[in-house]
Amino acid sequence: MTTATADRGIAVPSALRKQGWTVPILVGLALLSAIFASLCVGAYPMSFWHSAKLVLHLVWPFSTYNPDLKELTVVKIIRPPRVLLATLAGMGLGMSGTALQGMFRNPLVSPDIVGVTSGAAFGAALAISLDWSPAVIMALGCCTGMMAMACTFSLAKMARGSNDGVVVILSGVFIGAFFLALLGLVEFWGNPFRISHWIIGSFVNADWTKVWTIAIPTLIGGCVLMTLRWRLNLLSLGDLDAQSLGINVGLLRWTIIAVVSVIVASQVAVSGVIALVGLVVPHCARMLVGPDHRRLLPTAALIGALFVLALDDLNRSSVYAALPVGALSAMVGTPVVCLLLWKSRGRGWTRNS
Amino acid sequence: MGDPAIRFHDLGHAYKPGHWIFQNYSAAVERSSIFALLGPNGAGKTTLLKILLGALKATAGTIEVSGRTAFVPQLFQVTFDYSVLDMVLMGRARNVGVFSQPSARDEEAAMASLDRFGMAHYARDPFHELSGGERQLVIFARALVSEAEILILDEPTSALDLKNQLVVLDWITRLSHEDGLTVLFTTHHPHHALAVADTALLMLGGSRFDQGPARDVLSEENLHALYGVNIKHLSFEHQGEQHETLVPVLPYGTRARNEAANERSRAE
Amino acid sequence: MTEATLSGKAPLSENAISQSFARSSFSQRSFSQRHGWAVPTLLSLGMLLAMLGSLCIGVYPMTFGQAARIVMHLVWPSALPANPPWTVKEITVIQIVRLPRVLLATLSGLGLGMSGAALQGMMRNPLVGPDVVGVSSGAAVGGILAMLWDFSPAGIIALAFCGGMIAMALTFGLAKLAHAGTDSMIMILAGIFVGALFVAMISLIVSKADDAHLPRMVYWMLGTFVGADPKHVAMIGIPTLAGGAILMSMRWRFNLLSLGDLDAQTLGLNVSLLRWLIIALVSLIVASQVAVSGLVGWVGLVVPHCARMLVGPDHRRLLPTAALLGAFFVLGLDDFTRAVIGAEIPVGVLTALFGTPMVCFLLWKSHGKGWGRG
Numbered sequence: 005m006t007t008a009t010a011d012r013g014i015a016v017p018s019a020l021r022k023q024g025w026t027v028p029i030l031v032g033l034a035l036l037s038a039i040f041a042s043l044c045v046g047a048y049p050m051s052f053w054h055s056a057k058l059v060l061h062l063v064w065p066f067s068t069y070n071p072d073l074k075e076l077t078v079v080k081i082i083r084p085p086r087v088l089l090a091t092l093a094g095m096g097l098g099m100s101g102t103a104l105q106g107m108f109r110n111p112l113v114s115p116d117i118v119g120v121t122s123g124a125a126f127g128a129a130l131a132i133s134l135d136w137s138p139a140v141i142m143a144l145g146c147c148t149g150m151m152a153m154a155c156t157f158s159l160a161k162m163a164r165g166s167n168d169g170v171v172v173i174l175s176g177v178f179i180g181a182f183f184l185a186l187l188g189l190v191e192f193w194g195n196p197f198r199i200s201h202w203i204i205g206s207f208v209n210a211d212w213t214k215v216w217t218i219a220i221p222t223l224i225g226g227c228v229l230m231t232l233r234w235r236l237n238l239l240s241l242g243d244l245d246a247q248s249l250g251i252n253v254g255l256l257r258w259t260i261i262a263v264v265s266v267i268v269a270s271q272v273a274v275s276g277v278i279a280l281v282g283l284v285v286p287h288c289a290r291m292l293v294g295p296d297h298r299r300l301l302p303t304a305a306l307i308g309a310l311f312v313l314a315l316d317d318l319n320r321s322s323v324y325a326a327l328p329v330g331a332l333s334a335m336v337g338t339p340v341v342c343l344l345l346w347k348s349r350g351r352g353w354t355r356n357s
Numbered sequence: 358m359g360d361p362a363i364r365f366h367d368l369g370h371a372y373k374p375g376h377w378i379f380q381n382y383s384a385a386v387e388r389s390s391i392f393a394l395l396g397p398n399g400a401g402k403t404t405l406l407k408i409l410l411g412a413l414k415a416t417a418g419t420i421e422v423s424g425r426t427a428f429v430p431q432l433f434q435v436t437f438d439y440s441v442l443d444m445v446l447m448g449r450a451r452n453v454g455v456f457s458q459p460s461a462r463d464e465e466a467a468m469a470s471l472d473r474f475g476m477a478h479y480a481r482d483p484f485h486e487l488s489g490g491e492r493q494l495v496i497f498a499r500a501l502v503s504e505a506e507i508l509i510l511d512e513p514t515s516a517l518d519l520k521n522q523l524v525v526l527d528w529i530t531r532l533s534h535e536d537g538l539t540v541l542f543t544t545h546h547p548h549h550a551l552a553v554a555d556t557a558l559l560m561l562g563g564s565r566f567d568q569g570p571a572r573d574v575l576s577e578e579n580l581h582a583l584y585g586v587n588i589k590h591l592s593f594e595h596q597g598e599q600h601e602t603l604v605p606v607l608p609y610g611t612r613a614r615n616e617a618a619n620e621r622s623r624a625e
Numbered sequence: 626m627t628e629a630t631l632s633g634k635a636p637l638s639e640n641a642i643s644q645s646f647a648r649s650s651f652s653q654r655s656f657s658q659r660h661g662w663a664v665p666t667l668l669s670l671g672m673l674l675a676m677l678g679s680l681c682i683g684v685y686p687m688t689f690g691q692a693a694r695i696v697m698h699l700v701w702p703s704a705l706p707a708n709p710p711w712t713v714k715e716i717t718v719i720q721i722v723r724l725p726r727v728l729l730a731t732l733s734g735l736g737l738g739m740s741g742a743a744l745q746g747m748m749r750n751p752l753v754g755p756d757v758v759g760v761s762s763g764a765a766v767g768g769i770l771a772m773l774w775d776f777s778p779a780g781i782i783a784l785a786f787c788g789g790m791i792a793m794a795l796t797f798g799l800a801k802l803a804h805a806g807t808d809s810m811i812m813i814l815a816g817i818f819v820g821a822l823f824v825a826m827i828s829l830i831v832s833k834a835d836d837a838h839l840p841r842m843v844y845w846m847l848g849t850f851v852g853a854d855p856k857h858v859a860m861i862g863i864p865t866l867a868g869g870a871i872l873m874s875m876r877w878r879f880n881l882l883s884l885g886d887l888d889a890q891t892l893g894l895n896v897s898l899l900r901w902l903i904i905a906l907v908s909l910i911v912a913s914q915v916a917v918s919g920l921v922g923w924v925g926l927v928v929p930h931c932a933r934m935l936v937g938p939d940h941r942r943l944l945p946t947a948a949l950l951g952a953f954f955v956l957g958l959d960d961f962t963r964a965v966i967g968a969e970i971p972v973g974v975l976t977a978l979f980g981t982p983m984v985c986f987l988l989w990k991s992h993g994k995g996w997g998r999g
Binding site (some may be wrong): 005081112117157159162163170174175177178179181182184185186188190191192193200201204205257279289328330331333334335337339341342345346 | 638648740752756757799803809813814815817818821822824825826828829831832839843846868923969970971972973974975981983984985988989
Binding site (some may be wrong): 365407410411412425426427428430435436437438439440444447448450453455456458459469479509568 | 644740749750751871874875876877878880881883884886887888889890891892894895899918933939942
């Protein structure tokens with residue numbers, strides 16, 4: 005290697021790197037403050053600043069403030085699980101959406117489009133209606149979610165369309181519909197109202213068990229995805245290209261499918277179907293930091309968390325309109341997706357940055 | 358001659374305001390004549406066709422079309438696998454009411470039209486099993502059965518093999534001479550235009566047009582101005598008849614010259 | 626053809642042209658062309674038998690002959706003797722319980738099969754169906770709102786119709802904004818997104834519903850023919866038959882529309898007028914179906930393909946065949962829940978369970994391309 009190429013090799017990326025990471029860091033800070041703020045809003049009649057004081061009291065070990073016990077309970081016991089739940093759910097969805105879009109090289113896919121969400125919902129609903137423990141709910145949801153995704157992917161492949169975005173989407177829609185029908189059966193044989201409330205997606209009744217149920221898979225799976233995030237760049241070039249660059253495409257793809265299924269299943273198991281977050285968030289992230297998955301994946305995770313947290317806050321702070329977050333996210337998400345479709349004029353979708 | 362089949366008045370089109378594809382085009386296409394449209398990609402050939410077909414509204418100017426038009430696209434593809442007869446039958450759309458079905462007489466007309474093109478025995482075959490040239494003829498049959506007076510073709514020879522190119526050109530001539538159809542077609546082959554067209558239009562971009570009798574307009578100078586390559590006009594005698602054609606000259610050079618150059622470099 | 630003929634001065638003779646196109650393979654006529662109208666005719670006869678047979682299915686035993694006699698009596702009261710060979714109980718079972726349900730299932734299937742074939746022809750895309758372009762979800766939103774507000778049957782249909790029309794208009798509008806033709810895959814994507822929006826609205830409404838409305842809504846959404854009565858039959862029958870008759874009368878136009886906008890236009894069609902008419906009719910039919918029996922999915926997408934396999938792509942035969950096959954399919958599934966399983970599984974669940982694997986199979990067979998050969 006000559007000195008000239010070495011120079012070029014070192015100088016340019018470091019400049020890029022510095023510039024590229026400001027946005028993710030800013031988004032991370034925004035998320036931290038959003039979590040803090042979220043602890044301060046809620047239905048309990050307490051002013052924002054008063055709650056803030058309480059939260060500060062909790063995190064600041066040398067505080068001399070002597071709070072009211074009831075108010076402290078709200079801030080310490082009731083709100084944190086819900087806030088954490090929303091954050092983790094959003095994080096998981098943002099990440100899995102980005103991973104799927106990168107893997108399928110298709111900016112229109114997301115967990116709910118490729119059928120993972122419906123599959124996981126079926127498994128989880130089955131376990132819920134049989135009154136099984138949260139771990140089993142998770143496990144069953146994960147199995148069926150993976151099954152659904154494997155079906156989608158195999159179908160697209162059998163239709164020789166794994167390179168054709170629309171065929172992937174269609175297979176996903178069909179497979180998703182099939183699992184939704186199975187879910188309908190469960191709903192019909194089980195307790196329909198319990199399931200239909202759960203399925204819409206909400207963070208009501210959050211508790212620490214649920215937080216653990218979602219936290220462990222999301223964080224572990226997230227770590228795996230994070231380590232693979234540069235590989236996603238390679239995978240997004242296409243099978244042939246990635247293979248020729250020396251990547252075991254099949255193994256990598258199945259790993260990603262498994263990880264995404266675990267993350268989505270844990271989210272569905274605790275909070276039902278939250279649609280379109282996984283589709284919209286990666287696009288927003290791509291606008292902010294560009295298509296490089298090394299920056300994109302963390303940014304999408306953070307933005308997803310921000311988005312879901314904000315929706316849930318909106319929900320909690322207005323007493324009258326306790327809308328389920330799943331419905332809310334779809335109501336906000338679909339217009340955004342439609343806007344994206346319009347702006348893109350139906351072409352490419354790959355160069356949003 | 359009497360009143361023209363198509364009349365363009367100061368026609369112009371711009372997809373973006375101010376960016377004229379072409380402008381100030383005025384002309385008349387005579388009845389029963391063959392009109393060829395030539396120009397490089399992006400010169401506005403397809404745009405002009407679309408305006409003519411009413412699929413696009415011209416930004417400026419007007420267009421008068423007297424008579425029914427029929428359109429023959431470049432390569433006809435159908436989503437559903439209709440039979441050849443079903444395809445030709447569709448030409449009767451104007452004669453069949455919205456809430457009624459084509460009658461036996463419509464089918465007979467379609468069959469007769471297919472027969473004219475020697476395709477009657479394919480009537481029951483699936484349309485998309487036909488070759489490109491056969492499809493073209495089926496669409497011709499459809500145009501005929503729709504009682505069209507003006508036939509508009511978009512690069513009718515571009516997707517065909519050599520023999521079928523000639524068959525289609527031949528039918529263009531016959532439809533004009535025997536049936537009195539006005540034919541307007543776009544092409545990338547100046548020798549096709551020279552062979553069959555009465556009038557040719559060279560679209561040079563903007564408001565520059567060259568129009569006139571095909572033999573005058575398709576001169577070496579004009580074609581060089583149009584395509585930026587050299588095109589030679591050749592006339593030759595074949596079986597006692599005088600023929601003319603246009604042949605492009607390869608810009609990089611002939612194989613003979615390249616071989617000579619190779620020889621030289623090897624010798625050095 | 627020899628070189629001499631080609632370069633000869635005379636234009637190519639017709640004979641020469643047909644010779645030049647003569648192929649080595651003999652001209653093979655497909656099954657559909659040989660049989661023409663035989664399939665639809667047989668299907669409609671089979672349909673009548675299937676409807677009669679469906680009347681015999683259920684807890685209360687009933688022979689085929691008895692059912693036929695009772696129906697005969699109901700249709701044409703004076704044709705049979707005054708002292709009937711059946712009990713009051715039997716005629717009650719048929720008249721009040723089973724006949725409305727069988728008619729409901731038949732009409733639902735009829736409407737769905739027809740609208741599916743119409744949509745596929747109009748958009749010249751074999752992958753669309755009422756569920757894919759969003760009509761079903763839109764109609765469901767309208768219907769569920771009407772239910773929440775305790776509307777009359779006519780009100781339910783009207784609101785469902787509005788919902789369906791709005792959804793379809795949104796889909797078309799979005800596809801147009803994205804500068805895609807009506808035939809492209811972007812249309813499907815637009816339909817999926819618009820459908821998702823309306824499904825979200827359904828979730829919202831369901832989450833706001835009180836306990837008095839909720840059970841009915843949830844069962845209704847799954848799609849069911851339970852509780853069919855003559856009023857329901859009228860609700861679905863009038864729009865489906867009226868809309869269906871109009872669609873049938875213009876079924877040849879679908880052949881033209883399926884060629885594409887430009888071509889249809891040059892052949893003398895007022896494409897946009899025709900399209901909006903079809904959209905309105907399809908919305909009406911789907912809305913009436915959704916209003917009485919909830920979301921019965923995937924029939925409209927699958928059935929036209931089966932019909933195309935039987936009678937070929939010509940919409941003059943395809944539309945009636947798809948309607949009959951749709952009726953067969955839905956009636957068969959409804960009979961299946963009543964006879965085999967015994968439990969009243971929502972028929973919408975069943976159609977999705979059976980329909981989606983069939984769609985997947987079709988997608989696989991098509992290799993993702995064209996879908997042209999059905």
